[in-house]
Amino acid sequence: MSKVYVTGHKSPDTDSIAAAISYSYLKRQLGMDAVAARAGEPNKETKFALDYFKVEAPVLLTSVARKSESDEKTKIILVDHNESKQCVDGIKDADVLELIDHHRLGDFETESPIFILIRPVGCVNTVIYGLYKQNGVKPSKEVAGMMLSAIISDTVLFRSPTCTEEDKKAVKELAEIAGVDYEKYGMDMLKAGADISDYPAEKLAHNDTKEFEAGGKTFSCGQISVMDVEPINAKKADIMKALEDTKAEKKYEASYLMVTNILTEDTYLWFTEGAKDAAEKAFGKKAENGMIYLPKVMSRKKQVAPFLLKVYGE
Amino acid sequence: MSKVYVTGHKSPDTDSIAAAISYSYLKRQLGMDAVAARAGEPNKETKFALDYFKVEAPVLLTSVARKSESDEKTKIILVDHNESKQCVDGIKDADVLELIDHHRLGDFETESPIFILIRPVGCVNTVIYGLYKQNGVKPSKEVAGMMLSAIISDTVLFRSPTCTEEDKKAVKELAEIAGVDYEKYGMDMLKAGADISDYPAEKLAHNDTKEFEAGGKTFSCGQISVMDVEPINAKKADIMKALEDTKAEKKYEASYLMVTNILTEDTYLWFTEGAKDAAEKAFGKKAENGMIYLPKVMSRKKQVAPFLLKVYGE
Structure with a gap:
């Protein structure tokens, strides 16, 4: 099977970048040739997390459009988004294999049945962490670090009304694996993201x-x-x-x-x-x-x- | 929390009726006031299964339309379908809490995130059986009988190209719980459904x-x-x-x-x-x-x- 790109939405946030990393890691453990991708530049907060856990940013994938109908379709898995407006360009040309999300279901349609899992929790990495558990796979230290960064980001360190008990539990368990004080790390990461002083x-x-x-x-x-x-x-x-x-x-x-x-x-x-x-x-x-x-x-x-x-x- | 109706599609088949029964049973075990519903008359095959396992047909729910905007919305869970054309009438007035399916994703949209699980297996009861396992719940003998009937129906006793190993495994395990010879029972059920002699x-x-x-x-x-x-x-x-x-x-x-x-x-x-x-x-x-x-x-x-x-x- 050819490469499968796992990608989050355009203007990616920490959750989209981390989900591409964590879900592609899980799929590789399960035997798929999955590659983490991103539909745009990581923001300051995400860069802080990538630097802290020494994880490489996913590969840049800005379009999956084909030049001609005879070209092979790019295989992708969507994480953290499903509305076509938020998808990488050329999405209609891609072969979407799976969708893992925590947002409302928008205008996404498929021709055939595919695996779709959407759960109303604070962060898609919480959904993905559930899939790690279901499959008996443990994330690496680095991947766990990116996953907890995403949950802290999306729930603003448990302050957002979208935050569930499951999100909190996931952060605590992932912090054990990653070996970090999630409260201290979380505030540092949020601070890095909130620093807009040099933004035009x-x-x-x-x-x-x-x-x-x-x-x-x-x-x-x-x-x-x-x-x-x-x-x-x-x-x-x-x-x-x-x-x-x-x-x-x-x-x-x-x-x-x-x-x-x-x-x-x-x-x-x-x-x-x-x-x-x-x-x-x-x-x-x-x-x-x-x-x-x-x-x-x-x-x-x-x-x-x-x-x-x-x-x-x- | 008020009653939640679990319903399959219009012109229900055995899978839609059985899924309403099996998923509402699971949700009741998990504390929800869930009621099995149906959007139409059970067909001959389904009646054979209901009779065999002595299970009552779900309650008839042909419309969830509200008479006025001030009326409370009917809470429903969709199983075995997601395209609006196949939904019970008045679906736009309903509060859809969850969607469990095994079909392509059609034009279904939600305003907020809800639990959505779609898996490319032969029968939605196979998806539901997975949720029983995840939640550590065992179906009753009668419910197991309806679930295996649905999987046999949708996969035409494992003959359909949609049939997966997981569908087969589910039937075998459910047959143990229901105490039936699934091959013999399955052929009898399919035969009952294929008898069109008295159909206008x-x-x-x-x-x-x-x-x-x-x-x-x-x-x-x-x-x-x-x-x-x-x-x-x-x-x-x-x-x-x-x-x-x-x-x-x-x-x-x-x-x-x-x-x-x-x-x-x-x-x-x-x-x-x-x-x-x-x-x-x-x-x-x-x-x-x-x-x-x-x-x-x-x-x-x-x-x-x-x-x-x-x-x-x-």
């Missing part, structure tokens, strides 16, 4: 951005985690300009950016011009200073995307 | 019919298992008339009927007027006497639907 506005505007489609309309929603909103607020004008430019270029209905403070556990939702009504309707509250304040909101998946999808889907 | 043409035309959508076009494909094609061929004119009537009434692009001989392990694919080109294109062979002969074809899911979907999706 262009980069902040598109951080961890995902596209969504509802009612034939496409919108984007990025998210950036900070430990203080002042530095990013100081750059708001430039960030919004970059966001408006991309919205126009990609013909989005609207673009959103969640500025999430992981210490105070709340989010300011920024939005492009014209999206005020939709945003206010989605969250049932008024915008102030061009943003909507959402206390206790940290999860795009659980607390933001469903409400925007509902409004655009109407 | 109208019923034969719509046996185990599923709707599919591709490229904005909807077509239907039914399947009927026989042990001799002569009796059904003798009724072909009347059956085709019923098929044409339904096609017109439901505005289908086309209607197909698989007449599958489970002894000779082949299928004659019947089709409505105007579908000849699509059918010939899908299977790369010429129709004769208004049908396409498909040797070694027994599985709609694996050997028929993907090829028709491809042609209509172009």
Whole structure:
């Protein structure tokens, strides 16, 4: 059997990169020629984790499009995403063998039955860890380190409402294997990810951005985690300009950016011009200073995307 | 928590009925107030199994539509299907909690993450049996009997190309629990299902019919298992008339009927007027006497639907 690429979503976060690493490792133990891949550059937080555990970044795979119909299809396994807008380019040309996720099921369809496992837990690495257990496989120290980094990232060290008891248990067990103090390591990793001091506005505007489609309309929603909103607020004008430019270029209905403070556990939702009504309707509250304040909101998946999808889907 | 209905697809087959019974039983053991439901009448084969193992048919649930937006949503778990065309009426009004299946992923979407498990095995009861094992739960004698009936039905006693080693292993283990000779019982059950002698043409035309959508076009494909094609061929004119009537009434692009001989392990694919080109294109062979002969074809899911979907999706 030819190589199978395991890949997460575009604008990969720590979970997508770690899942490509951990699931390809598991599949190799089970006899598949699986290769970890990534659909974009690792962010600062992910780089911190890769450096800490001395793990190589997955290979870059930005397109699986074929040049002609007679070309062989690239075999891939999707982890941490399933909506076509978030997939590597050319996904329609690929042969998707499996899907492992923890997000809502979007517009993903298959021609034949394949293995699909989606579980409502905080992190896809928790789902993958369950598959390690089912198959009686133990991750290596390095892989365990990447897996716990992903769970800490996605659950913001257990603070996110998406975090389940199973996520916590997985981190504790993986920390034993990796030999780290997960609380100390976790805060250091989150801090590294929240350091936006040297990020240009262009980069902040598109951080961890995902596209969504509802009612034939496409919108984007990025998210950036900070430990203080002042530095990013100081750059708001430039960030919004970059966001408006991309919205126009990609013909989005609207673009959103969640500025999430992981210490105070709340989010300011920024939005492009014209999206005020939709945003206010989605969250049932008024915008102030061009943003909507959402206390206790940290999860795009659980607390933001469903409400925007509902409004655009109407 | 209020009642949760576990239901299979419209025009239920033995797998859909048995999965509603077996998965609701498992969920009850795990503390959920789960009720087995069905989206239509059990067929002859299923009735044979229910009678043999003295199991009551699931409750009839033909619609989950709400009368007003303020009505509570019906909580359901989908087993053995995921395409909206095959779901109980009013599915958009329901709160779908889980999906357990063994078919291709169709147009099913969720607003939030839910537990979804799809595995490419011959029968959804094999998937469910895996979940029994994972949860350390043993089915009752009666439930085990229904589960093995479903696997025998879907794999035509291991003859279908969809049958995996895991399906066979599950039947053998379940037969121990149920205390039956699965080969003898299986042939008796298949024989009961293949007895179409007292079926009117109208019923034969719509046996185990599923709707599919591709490229904005909807077509239907039914399947009927026989042990001799002569009796059904003798009724072909009347059956085709019923098929044409339904096609017109439901505005289908086309209607197909698989007449599958489970002894000779082949299928004659019947089709409505105007579908000849699509059918010939899908299977790369010429129709004769208004049908396409498909040797070694027994599985709609694996050997028929993907090829028709491809042609209509172009």
